[in-house]
Amino acid sequence: MAGIDIAVTGLGLVTPGGIGVGPSWAAVCEGRSGAAFDPVLADNPVRISCRVPGFDPEALLSARRAHRLDRFVQFALVAAREAIADAGLDPLTWDGARVGVVLGCADGGPGTVEEQHHALREKGADRVSPLLLPMQLPNMLAGQTAIEFGATGPNLVVATACASGATAIGTARDLLALGRCDVVLAGGSEAMITPLVMAGFAQMGALSRREDDPAHASRPFDAERDGFVAGEGAGILVMERVEDARARGAHQHGRIIGYGATADAHHMTSPHPDGAGVEAAVRAALADAGADPDDVQHVNAHGTSTPLNDVAEARMIKRTLQGDPLVTSTKGVTGHLLGAAGAVEAAFTLLSIEHELVPPIANLVMPDAEVDIKLAYSATSMPIDLALSNSCGFGGQNTVLALAPA
Numbered sequence: 427m428a429g430i431d432i433a434v435t436g437l438g439l440v441t442p443g444g445i446g447v448g449p450s451w452a453a454v455c456e457g458r459s460g461a462a463f464d465p466v467l468a469d470n471p472v473r474i475s476c477r478v479p480g481f482d483p484e485a486l487l488s489a490r491r492a493h494r495l496d497r498f499v500q501f502a503l504v505a506a507r508e509a510i511a512d513a514g515l516d517p518l519t520w521d522g523a524r525v526g527v528v529l530g531c532a533d534g535g536p537g538t539v540e541e542q543h544h545a546l547r548e549k550g551a552d553r554v555s556p557l558l559l560p561m562q563l564p565n566m567l568a569g570q571t572a573i574e575f576g577a578t579g580p581n582l583v584v585a586t587a588c589a590s591g592a593t594a595i596g597t598a599r600d601l602l603a604l605g606r607c608d609v610v611l612a613g614g615s616e617a618m619i620t621p622l623v624m625a626g627f628a629q630m631g632a633l634s635r636r637e638d639d640p641a642h643a644s645r646p647f648d649a650e651r652d653g654f655v656a657g658e659g660a661g662i663l664v665m666e667r668v669e670d671a672r673a674r675g676a677h678q679h680g681r682i683i684g685y686g687a688t689a690d691a692h693h694m695t696s697p698h699p700d701g702a703g704v705e706a707a708v709r710a711a712l713a714d715a716g717a718d719p720d721d722v723q724h725v726n727a728h729g730t731s732t733p734l735n736d737v738a739e740a741r742m743i744k745r746t747l748q749g750d751p752l753v754t755s756t757k758g759v760t761g762h763l764l765g766a767a768g769a770v771e772a773a774f775t776l777l778s779i780e781h782e783l784v785p786p787i788a789n790l791v792m793p794d795a796e797v798d799i800k801l802a803y804s805a806t807s808m809p810i811d812l813a814l815s816n817s818c819g820f821g822g823q824n825t826v827l828a829l830a831p832a
Contacts, residue, residue, distance in 0.1 A: 430599070430602075430603040430667075431667075431668045431681045431682070431683050431830075432598075432599045432602050432603070432665050432666070432667060432668065432681060432682045432683075433665070433666050433667065433668045433670075433671040433672075433676070433678045433680075433681055433832065434663050434664065434665055434678065434679045434680055434681070434682065434776055435512075435513040435514070435515075435664050435665075435666055435671050435676040435677060435678055435679070436508075436509035436510055436511070436512040436513030436514075436515070436662075436663065436664030436679075437508070437509055437512055437661075437662075437663060437664075437679055437773050437776065437777070438504070438505035438506055438507065438508030438509030438510075438512065438613075438660075438661070438662040438663075439451075439505055439508070439659070439660070439661050439662075439770060439773055440478055440481070440501045440504050440505045440615075440659045440660045440661075441453070441460075441478065441657070441659040441660075441661075441760050441763070441770055442460030442461075442476035442477060442478055442479070442657050442658070442659060442759070442760045442761060443458070443460060443759055443760060444478075444479060444480075445478065445479075445480065445481060445486075445504065446508060447508065447512070447773070447777070450760075450770075450774075451774070451777050453759050453760075454756045454759045454760070454774055454785040454788075455783065455785045455786075455805050456805075457758065457759060457785070457786045457787075457788035457789075457805075458759060458788070459476075459640075459641040459642070459643075459644065459758060459759055459788050459789065460476040460477070460479070460657070460759060460760060460761065461474055461475070461476050461640040461641055461643050461644060461655045461761055462474065462475075462476075462477070462640050462641070463637070463640060464477065464619065466619065466620070466621065467619070467621060467624055469621065470621055470624050470625055470628060471625065471628040471629070472624065472627075472628045472633040472634070472635060472637070473637055474634070474636075474637055474640040474643060474655060475619045475624070475655060475656050475657065475658075475761065476644070476655055476656065476657035476658070476760055476761030477619065477657075477658060478501070478658055478659050481500075481501075481504075483495070483497070483500045486500070486504050487500060487503060487504070494557060494560075494561065495561065495570060496534075496535030496537060496538045496561045496562055496566075496617065497535070497537055497617035497658070498531055498534065498535055498567060498615045498616055498617035498618075498660075499535070499561075499566060499567055499570045499571075499615070500617075501615045501616075501617060501658070501659055501660035501766075502529060502567055502570075502571055502613075502615035502660045502662065503570065503571060503574050504660070505613070505615070505659075505660040505661060505662040506571055506574070506575065506611055506662045508662075509611065509613075509662040509663060509664045510575065510611070510664060512664070513664035513666075513676060514674075514676055514677070515609065515664065517575040517576050517577075518576075520576075520609065521608070522575075522576040522577050522578040522579070523578050523579055524579055524607055524608040524609065525575070525576075525577040525578070525579050525607060525608070525609045525610070525611070526577065526579040526580040526581065526598065526601055526606065526607035526609070526610040526611070527568045527571045527572050527577050527579075527580075527581045527582075527610070527611045527612075528568070528580070528581075528582055528583075528584065528594045528595075528597050528598040528601065528610055528611075528612045529567045529568045529571065529582075529583050529584075529591075529594050529611070529612065529613055529614055529615060529662075530583065530584045530585065530586065530589075530590025530591045530592070530593055530594035530613070530614035530615075530765050530766075530768070530769065531564055531567050531583060531585065531590055531614060531615055531616050531765040531766070532585060532587050532588060532590055532616060532618065532764050532765030532819070533564070533616070533618050533623065533764070533765065534562050534563055534564035534566075534567075535561050535562035535563075535566075535617070536562070536617075536618055536620045536622065536623050537617060537620050538557075538558060538561040538562040539558075539562050540620050540621065540622050542554050542555055542558045564583050564585060565582070565583045567583050567615055568581045568582055568583045569581065571611060575611070577611065579606070579607045579610075580601055580606055580607060582597075584597055585765070586687075586819050586821075586823040586825065587764075587765070587819025587820040587821055587823050588728075588730075588762065588764050588765060588767055588768070588817065588818060588819035588820065588823075589687075589768050589817040589818055589819040589823040589824060589825040590614050590765035590766075590768065590819070591613055591614025591615075591661060591763075591765060591766050591767060591768035591769025591770065591771075591772070591817070592614075592767075592768025592769065592771075592772060592815065592817035592825040592826075592827055593687060593768065593817075593823070593825045594612050594613060594614055594768075594769065595612045595613065595663060595665070595682065595685075595768070595769060595772055595827060596685035596686075596687060596825060596827065597612075598610040598612035598663075598665050599665065599682050599685055600685075602665060602666065602667055603667075608666065608667070608670060609664065609665070609666050610664075610665045610666075611662055611663075611664060611665075612662070612663050612665050612769070613660065613661045613662040613663050613766070613769035613770075613772075613773075614660065614661060614763075614765050614766040614767070614768060614769035614770070615659070615660035615661075615662075615765070615766050615769075616658055616659070616660070616763055616764045616765040616766040616767075617658045618656065618658070618764055618765075619656050619657075619658050624656060627656065630695065631653070632653055632654060632695075632732060633653045633654060633655070633656065634651070634652050634653040634654060634655050634731065635652060635653065636652060640655070641789075642789045643655050643731075643789075644731045644757055644758050644759075644761050644762075644788070644789060645731050645758060645787075645788075645789035645790060645791070646727070646729035646730065646731045646736060646755035646757055646758055646787050646789075646790065647727075647729060647731075647736050647740065647753075647755065647787060647790055647793050647794060647797050647801055648731075648787075648789060648790050648791055648792060648793065648794065649791075649792045649793060649794045649795065650791070650792070651731045651732070651733065651736065651794075652731075652733070653731065653732055653733075654730045654731045654732055654757065654761065654762040655731070655761035655762065656761055656762060656764070657757075657760050657761030657762055657763045657764070657767075658763065658766075659760070659763050659766050659770060660766050660769070660770070661766055661769035661770035661771075661772070661773045662769070663769065663772065663773060663776075665682070668681060678832035679776045679777070679779075679780050679832065680776040680779045680780060680829055680830060680831055680832055681829065681830045681831070681832060682772075682827060682828070682829060683714075683715040683716075683717075683812075683828050683829065683830045684710075684711040684712060684713070684714035684715030684716075684717065684826075684827070684828030685710075685711055685714055685825075685826070685827055685828070686706070686707035686708060686709065686710025686711035686712075686713075686714060686824075686825070686826045686828075687707055687710070687823075687824065687825045687826075688703045688704070688706040688707040688710065688824045689703060689821070689822045689823060689824065690702065690703035690704075690822025690823075690824065691703075691822055692822050693822065694820060694821060694822075695820050696734055697734060697735050697738045697739075697818060697822070698738060698822070699734070699737075699738055700738065700741055700742070700745075701738040701739055701741055701742030701743075701745075702742075703818075703822055703824045704728075704738075704739065704742055704816060704818055704824040704826065705742045705745070705746050706824070707816075707824040707825060707826040708742070708746055708747070708814060708816070708826050709746070710826070711814065711826040711827060711828040712828060714828065715812070715828040715830075717812055717828065719746055719747050719748055719749065720747075720748050720749040721749065721811070721812045722747050722749055722751045722812050722813065722814055723749065723751050723752065723808070723809075723810050723811060723812055723813065724751050724752050724753075724754075724775070724778060724779075724784055724808070724810045724812075724813040724814075725743060725747070725751050725752075725753045725754075725813065725814045725815075725816060726754055726755070726756065726771045726772075726774060726775040726778070726813065726814070726815045726816070727739055727743070727753050727754065727755045727816050728755070728767075728816045728817055728818045729753075729754075729755025729757055729787070730755075730757060730762055731755075731757060731758070731762075735818065736794065736797065737794060737796045737797065739816065739818075740753075740794075740796065740797040740798065740799050741796070743799050744798055744799050747814075750799075750800050751800065751813075751814075752784050752800050752801075752802055752806060752808065753787075753799050753800060753801055753802065754778075754784050754785055754786065754787050754801075754802040755787050756770075756771055756774050756785055756788075758786075758787050758788025758789045758790065759785075759788045767817060768815070768817035768825060768827075771815050771817070772815045772827050772829070775813050775814075775815040775827075775829050776829055778810060778813065779810045779813055779829060779830070779831050780831070780832075782807055782808060782809050782810065783805060783806070783807055783808075784802050784805065784806045784808060784810075785802065785805055786802050786803060786804045786805050786806075787801055787802055787803065790803055810831070811830060811831065812828065812829075812830055813828075813829045813830075814826055814827065814828055814829070815827045815829060
């Protein structure tokens with residue numbers, strides 16, 4: 427399938443930067459962090475997170491619909507509505523059998539599970555909601571999206587931890603290249619900021635403890651980084667074959683021209699110290715795109731703000747991409763969106779290409795001494811012919827997307 431270019435004709439975002447592409451893009455370009463004290467985590471070891479501001483599911487989806495959906499599905503439906511409208515498509519008139527849905531998440535609906543487990547323990551089994559499973563199962567992310575928009579083509583959820591959203595986009599690209607669909611709604615959504623899940627991350631030592639200054643806690647590649655800040659949200663892309671998008675006169679945000687996916691086979695949570703697995707994914711994505719490492723001008727890095735990940739990824743970029751690309755990580759603003767991160771960051775990379783603007787790494791003051799790559803300290807205007815969006819996850823999952831202008 428090398429040489430197959432897929433157009434992105436619609437974008438939808440729900441992030442800690444705001445609801446919608448406009449507010450989210452403005453936040454990352456301004457380097458405005460969404461981290462703050464989180465009352466839900468008041469009794470947790472770490473009490474800060476990056477929440478979506480002002481998200482009112484009843485107003486956005488109707489009260490009846492919202493009450494039957496976990497937060498991770500609510501995010502996806504709102505983002506998908508924006509993406510479909512942006513693409514100029516109408517679900518009432520499209521051929522649903524030719525529309526696929528491929529979405530990623532790491533955990534499904536832990537908020538629903540924790541709430542219903544509390545009901546079980548406090549009130550008994552007969553008080554557990556019959557909606558427990560339909561609300562929390564990971565596959566309901568794609569299932570409910572299909573129901574909402576009448577998409578009756580291939581329908582699946584992928585789980586590659588924090589690479590899930592990017593893996594979904596790569597999988598959607600394959601479906602389009604194979605002719606299985608004409609349109610695919612692809613991306614990821616996550617709502618894992620719950621007391622139990624965050625306690626687990628805290629006990630692992632993965633979270634930043636900078637509670638006295640939440641806005642500066644997520645600081646990718648900075649010498650004083652001490653962990654990530656958990657975020658929530660969704661990113662949805664409408665994807666079509668380039669020739670189909672051109673035939674209907676659709677605006678194209680950019681093209682997905684390469685996809686690489688690998689496994690470290692190294693450790694259940696730590697990345698390979700030299701970034702060997704993500705390097706293999708980079709090389710696979712470039713080979714798929716028919717491009718050379720020197721051609722890459724910009725990288726939206728996984729850049730989690732954790733001590734191990736940032737150094738491993740920086741070593742890989744220095745070793746692999748000899749063209750000295752400008753590197754950013756938008757997690758300084760959004761925090762780590764976990765299974766949604768790869769999709770949201772792919773959208774930001776496409777916006778960088780489209781607007782010829784690389785967002786800054788928020789809170790980067792002094793880079794780690796072991797990080798020897800070109801970092802975006804401020805918003806930088808530049809034309810971009812080829813960019814990479816890197817995503818990695820627990821279990822050694824690596825996904826890289828190669829993106830280009832329309």
